[in-house]
Amino acid sequence: MSRAATWLAWLLALAALPALMPNPYVQYVVNSALILAFATIGLNIIFGYAGQHAFGFPVFFGVGAYASALLSIDAALPVGLAIPAGALVAGGISALIGFPSFRLRGIYFGVATIAFSYVIYIIAQNWVDLTHGPMGIPLVPPLHLLPDRAAFGVSRDVQTRLIVVSTIAIVIFMLDRILRSPIGRAWLAIRENENLASSLGIAPLRYQMAAFVTGAVISGLGGGFYAHYVGFVSPTELGFHYIGVVFIMLIAGGTSTLAGPLIGSVVFGVLPELLRVAEMARNLLLGVILLLCIVAMPEGLAGIWKRLQAARARHGRGSLDAPIPVVTHVEEKIAQIAPSLSTSGSLEIRDLTKQFDGLTALQDVSFSIQTGEVVGLIGPNGAGKTTLFNVITGVLPPTSGSVFYCGREIGGNTPHAIAALGITRTYQITSVFPELTAAENVMVATHLWSCHNPFAALVRSKRFRTAEAAVGRTAEMALALVGLQASRHIPAGVLSYGDQRRLEVAVALATGARFILLDEPAAGLNAGETEELCGLIRRLRSAGFTVVVIEHDMRMVMRLCDRIIVINYGRKIFDGSPKEAAVHPEVVDAYLGAGTSNA
Amino acid sequence: MLELAFQQVVNGLLVGAIYALMALGLMVILGILRIINMAQGELYMLGGYFCYFASVTLGVGYVPAIILAMIATAGVGVLMERLAVRPLLRRPFYMVFLSTFAVSMILENAAELIWGPDPQNIPSPFSSSPIIIGPIFLTSQKLFIFAVALVTIVSFAAFLRWTRVGMAIRALARDRDAALLMGINADRIQSITFGIGAALSGAAGALLGAMFNVYPTMGQLPLLKGFALVVMGGMGSVSGVFVAGLMLGVAEGLTAGFLSIGYVDLVAFATMLVVLLIRPQGLSKWGKSGV
Numbered sequence: 096m097s098r099a100a101t102w103l104a105w106l107l108a109l110a111a112l113p114a115l116m117p118n119p120y121v122q123y124v125v126n127s128a129l130i131l132a133f134a135t136i137g138l139n140i141i142f143g144y145a146g147q148h149a150f151g152f153p154v155f156f157g158v159g160a161y162a163s164a165l166l167s168i169d170a171a172l173p174v175g176l177a178i179p180a181g182a183l184v185a186g187g188i189s190a191l192i193g194f195p196s197f198r199l200r201g202i203y204f205g206v207a208t209i210a211f212s213y214v215i216y217i218i219a220q221n222w223v224d225l226t227h228g229p230m231g232i233p234l235v236p237p238l239h240l241l242p243d244r245a246a247f248g249v250s251r252d253v254q255t256r257l258i259v260v261s262t263i264a265i266v267i268f269m270l271d272r273i274l275r276s277p278i279g280r281a282w283l284a285i286r287e288n289e290n291l292a293s294s295l296g297i298a299p300l301r302y303q304m305a306a307f308v309t310g311a312v313i314s315g316l317g318g319g320f321y322a323h324y325v326g327f328v329s330p331t332e333l334g335f336h337y338i339g340v341v342f343i344m345l346i347a348g349g350t351s352t353l354a355g356p357l358i359g360s361v362v363f364g365v366l367p368e369l370l371r372v373a374e375m376a377r378n379l380l381l382g383v384i385l386l387l388c389i390v391a392m393p394e395g396l397a398g399i400w401k402r403l404q405a406a407r408a409r410h411g412r413g414s415l416d417a418p419i420p421v422v423t424h425v426e427e428k429i430a431q432i433a434p435s436l437s438t439s440g441s442l443e444i445r446d447l448t449k450q451f452d453g454l455t456a457l458q459d460v461s462f463s464i465q466t467g468e469v470v471g472l473i474g475p476n477g478a479g480k481t482t483l484f485n486v487i488t489g490v491l492p493p494t495s496g497s498v499f500y501c502g503r504e505i506g507g508n509t510p511h512a513i514a515a516l517g518i519t520r521t522y523q524i525t526s527v528f529p530e531l532t533a534a535e536n537v538m539v540a541t542h543l544w545s546c547h548n549p550f551a552a553l554v555r556s557k558r559f560r561t562a563e564a565a566v567g568r569t570a571e572m573a574l575a576l577v578g579l580q581a582s583r584h585i586p587a588g589v590l591s592y593g594d595q596r597r598l599e600v601a602v603a604l605a606t607g608a609r610f611i612l613l614d615e616p617a618a619g620l621n622a623g624e625t626e627e628l629c630g631l632i633r634r635l636r637s638a639g640f641t642v643v644v645i646e647h648d649m650r651m652v653m654r655l656c657d658r659i660i661v662i663n664y665g666r667k668i669f670d671g672s673p674k675e676a677a678v679h680p681e682v683v684d685a686y687l688g689a690g691t692s693n694a
Numbered sequence: 695m696l697e698l699a700f701q702q703v704v705n706g707l708l709v710g711a712i713y714a715l716m717a718l719g720l721m722v723i724l725g726i727l728r729i730i731n732m733a734q735g736e737l738y739m740l741g742g743y744f745c746y747f748a749s750v751t752l753g754v755g756y757v758p759a760i761i762l763a764m765i766a767t768a769g770v771g772v773l774m775e776r777l778a779v780r781p782l783l784r785r786p787f788y789m790v791f792l793s794t795f796a797v798s799m800i801l802e803n804a805a806e807l808i809w810g811p812d813p814q815n816i817p818s819p820f821s822s823s824p825i826i827i828g829p830i831f832l833t834s835q836k837l838f839i840f841a842v843a844l845v846t847i848v849s850f851a852a853f854l855r856w857t858r859v860g861m862a863i864r865a866l867a868r869d870r871d872a873a874l875l876m877g878i879n880a881d882r883i884q885s886i887t888f889g890i891g892a893a894l895s896g897a898a899g900a901l902l903g904a905m906f907n908v909y910p911t912m913g914q915l916p917l918l919k920g921f922a923l924v925v926m927g928g929m930g931s932v933s934g935v936f937v938a939g940l941m942l943g944v945a946e947g948l949t950a951g952f953l954s955i956g957y958v959d960l961v962a963f964a965t966m967l968v969v970l971l972i973r974p975q976g977l978s979k980w981g982k983s984g985v
Binding site: 142148150195198199202203205206207209210211213214217218220221335339342343346375376377378379381382383385386389390393 | 724728730777778781782787788791792795797798799800803806807914918921922954956957959960964967970971
C-alpha cells in the first residue's frame with residue numbers, strides 16, 4: 096500500500112506544480128506532456144516489458160486521437176464516451192496489425208510495424224470522407240469534468256489535468272498489478288528468451304498480442320485526451336516525428352520501469368518548449384540531447400534513480416534482502432515442489448524421421464519410455480540426439496512418423512502445448528532468462544499451474560493470492576533443492592556456469608512436469624557436481640518422475656540409467672540395459688570405442 | 695489509354711532506378727551492421743543539397759556536382775558512424791536505431807537552418823525539348839539520370855564482387871566473428887561501408903533532386919520505400935533490390951496513372967506487407983540465418 100501511496104503523492108505533486116505558475120501556456124505545456132505519457136506507458140509495455148521492437152507502435156496514440164475526435168463529431172457521441180471508445184478502436188486496429196506482424200522476427204517485425212504506421216498515415220491523408228483529409232479535424236469538442244456553471248472557476252486546464260493525472264494513476268496501478276502476476280512474468284520471459292519461455296508452457300503469440308493490444312488501448316486513451324484537450328487532430332499526430340518523440344521519452348526516461356515513461360514524458364514534453372528560445376534549431380537541439388542521453392545514460396533517468404537507491408541501500412540505509420526463509424528436507428519433498436501437470440506419462444515414438452533439406456537427421460526411430468524410468472540417450476556427436484529432443488518437445492515438427500504421450504499423438508504440436516502436458520526439458524547450451532533473478536526464473540516456470548486470469552490479477556482475488564503464495568513457496572523450495580537460495584536475487588545471467596545449470600534443473604522442476612528431458616546436464620560439471628546431479632536424478636525416479644538424459648559421461652550413464660538407447664547416424668542401433676550395451680559390438684564400434692570415458 | 699500506360703511504365707523505370715540506388719545504400723549498412731539507419735533518408739536529402747550547393751553556389755558543372763555531392767555525403771556518413779553508431783554497437787540494437795533517428799533530426803534541422811524550408815531547384819544543363827520515341831515522351835535529362843543511376847549501381851555491384859574491400863564487406867556481412875578471425879579490420883570496413891552507403895543514397899538524392907526539387911524533409915518517404923525494397927528484394931542481393939526498385943517504380947507509375955495519385959505511396963508498403971506475410975523470413979537467403 097505504501098507503494099501506491101508514494102505514487103499517488105508524486106502524481107499529485109506533478110498535478111499541483113503548474114498551479115504555482117498559473118500561466119495558460121505553462122498549463123498547456125504540462126498538460127500535453129502528461130497526456131503524452133499515455134503513449135509512452137503503452138509503448139513501454141510492448142517495447143520495454145515484452146521486448147518486442149515495434150518501432151511503429153506510437154501511431155496508436157494518433158489512432159486513438161482520430162477515432163475519438165471522429166466519434167464525437169461524426170457519430171455525435173458524448174466526449175466522455177468517445178474517449179474510451181476511441182481507445183478501443185485503437186486496440187482493435189492494433190489487433191488487426193499485430194496478428195500478421197508477429198509472424199515476423201527481429202528486424203522484419205520492426206520494419207513491418209513501421210510500414211503499417213505509414214499506411215495509417217497515408218490513409219488519414221487520403222480517405223477524406225472518413226478522416227477529413229490532410230487538413231485534419233478542427234473544432235473537436237472539449238472535455239469537461241463539470242459544466243462551466245458548476246466549476247467554481249476551476250479552469251478547463253486544471254480539470255483536464257485532474258482527469259489525466261487520475262487516469263494515469265489508475266493505469267499505473269493496474270499495470271503494476273499485471274506486471275506482478277504470471278502475465279507480467281510471461282512478458283519478461285518472452286523478452287529474455289522466447290524459446291525457453293515456450294518450452295515452459297508460455298504461448299508467445301498470446302502474450303505478445305496481449306501486450307500489443309493493451310499498449311495500444313492505453314496509447315489510444317491518451318490520444319483521445321489529446322484530441323479533446325487540444326481541439327484539433329491532423330495527420331501530423333500519426334507521423335514520424337511523433338513516433339520519434341515518444342521513443343525519446345521512453346528511452347530517456349527508462350524502459351521497463353513504471354516511473355520511466357512518466358519522467359521521460361514530462362521532461363521531454365517540457366524540454367522542447369524551453370528550447371523555443373531557439374525555435375529554429377529546436378529539432379537539432381532535441382536530437383543532440385537524445386544522442387547524449389543514449390550514449391551517456393542508456394538506462395534512462397529512472398535507471399539513474401535506481402542506481403542511487405541501490406547505493407543508498409549499500410550504505411546501510413535500508414536493505415534489499417529479506418532474511419532467507421528456511422526450507423528443510425526438500426530432497427524428500429521433491430514431488431511437492433510443484434503440483435503435477437499429469438499423473439503418469441509414457442512416451443512412444445514410432446518410425447520417426449526428420450529431414451533438413453535432404454539431410455536425414457533421424458530415420459525410422461522407434462522406442463518407448465515407461466513411467467518412472469531413467470533412460471540414457473547416447474551416441475556420437477551429430478547422431479541426432481538433440482534433434483530427437485527437439486521433435487519430442489515440439490521445437491521441430493517431424494518429417495514423418497509419430498510421437499505419442501499418454502497415448503495421445505503430440506508430434507508437430509507447439510512447444511507450449513506439449514509443455515502443458517507435463518513434458519519439460521533443459522538445453523545443451525545453458526538457457527536461462529539472463530536479466531531475471533534466479534527466483535524470477537523459477538517463478539516464470541510455474542506458469543502452467545499459476546493463475547493467469549488478468550481480472551483475478553487486477554482485483555487480487557483469493558484464488559490469485561493462493562496461487563501466488565504457492566508460486567513463492569515453489570521458488571523457495573526449488574532453489575533450496577539445488578542450493579541456490581542465497582543467490583535468489585541475483586540476475587541469472589551473472590551466475591556462474593555451474594549455478595546456471597543448477598538453476599535450469601530448478602526451473603524444470605517448478606513447471607510441474609513429470610517427464611523431464613535433460614540435454615547433457617553434466618557437461619562442464621566437476622566430479623562432485625556430477626555426483627550431486629546423479630543423486631538428484633535418482634530422487635526424481637523414486638518420486639515417480641520419468642527422466643531421459645542425453646549424456647557423454649559414460650560412467651554416469653552406466654551407473655544411473657535403467658536403460659540405454661543408442662543412436663548413430665540418425666538410426667537407433669541399440670535399446671537395452673547398460674550391461675548389454677557395454678558388450679554390444681555395434682555400440683562399442685560406433686561409440687564406446689577403446690576408451691569408455693570421453694566426457 | 696495504352697499510350698498513357700507506356701508513358702507511366704517508362705517514367706516508373708526511371709524513378710525505380712533511383713529508388714534502387716537509395717535502397718542499396720540502406721542495404722549495405724543494414725547487411726553489415728544489422729542496424730536500421732533511420733538517418734539514411736537525410737543522407738539522401740544531403741546528397742540533393744550538396745549537389746545544389748555545388749552547382750548553384752560554387753557554379754560547378756552538373757556531373758562534377760553529382761560527384762562532389764557523393765563524396766561529401768560519404769564524409770557525413772563516415773562521421774556519423776564514428777559519433778552515433780560505433781559507440782553503441784555493443785548495446786541492444788534499438789539503441790542504434792534511436793541514435794540514428796537523433797542524427798536524422800539533427801541533419802534535417804541543420805539543412806533547414808542552412809538552406810531554408812522552401813524547395814530549391816537544381817538547374818539542369820539539358821534542354822527541355824522532349825525526345826519522342828513512338829508514343830513515349832522523354833527528356834534528355836531523364837535519360838541521363840537513368841544512365842547515371844545504372845552506372846552507379848553496376849559499379850557498386852562490381853566493387854562488391856571483385857575488389858578486396860568488397861569481399862571484406864561481404865565476409866563481414868555473412869559472419870562477423872569468422873571475418874574478424876580472418877584478420878579483417880572490422881572498424882575500418884564499417885567506416886568504409888557507411889561511407890559507401892551514404893554515397894549511394896547521396897547520389898540518389900542528387901539525381902532525383904535535379905529532376906524535382908530539394909527540401910529538408912525530402913528524405914522521409916524514400917527511407918521507408920528503401921526499407922520496403924530491401925525486404926522485398928532480399929537483404930543481400932544487389933540485383934534483387936535493383937529489380938524490386940524498378941518494379942516498384944512501374945507499379946507506382948501505373949497507380950498514379952490509372953488509380954489515384956494520393957495512394958501512390960501505399961504501393962510500396964502494401965506490396966512489402968504481402969511479401970512478408972507470404973514469406974515471413976523475408977525473401978533473402980540471410981533471412982534463414984535469423985537476421
